[in-house]
Ligand SMILES: [Zn+2]
């Protein structure tokens with residue numbers, strides 16, 4: 001799509017190395033992009049809401065402003081911590097202009113009391129990463145339940161849609177990569 005696109009993968013807090021390697025390997029299959037792992041960014045304790053046991057995603061994403069990426073670089077944070085956003089019990093991820101953050105917390109089958117399944121987990125991680133990067137580039141939600149840009153209200157939505165863009169979103173993505181228009185504050 002855009003030969004100049006770079007994706008900076010930022011571990012936010014301690015993140016399993018295998019998780020970073022998965023994204024490094026899988027993202028170029030969706031976006032024509034180079035993926036580079038950036039240094040760890042600590043989880044800001046001020047963003048932790050103790051009675052919920054969750055981090056405020058919006059606040060963590062704001063923390064990315066201290067990172068100065070090269071032009072044409074999308075920032076993709078990944079955390080193992082549970083995230084929320086005002087008005088929502090939890091979120092799988094968040095994005096705004098050029099920046100995205102996803103959480104692995106609710107993507108492991110073990111979270112739902114099921115046996116570990118590396119293949120399922122890997123597909124979920126990629127799906128959420130692609131969804132938030134789509135927002136970071138400027139895509140809105142899609143009404144087609146099979147498209148990665150469909151809003152995931154629960155894990156079943158994520159599993160159904162997978163990491164692929166529908167035809168319309170793929171077209172829109174190509175246009176946005178050219179014009180560089182980026183939307184703000186999408187979950
Ligand atoms: Zn779509």
Ligand SMILES: [Zn+2]
Nearest residue numbers: 141151186187
């Ligand atoms: Zn979304």
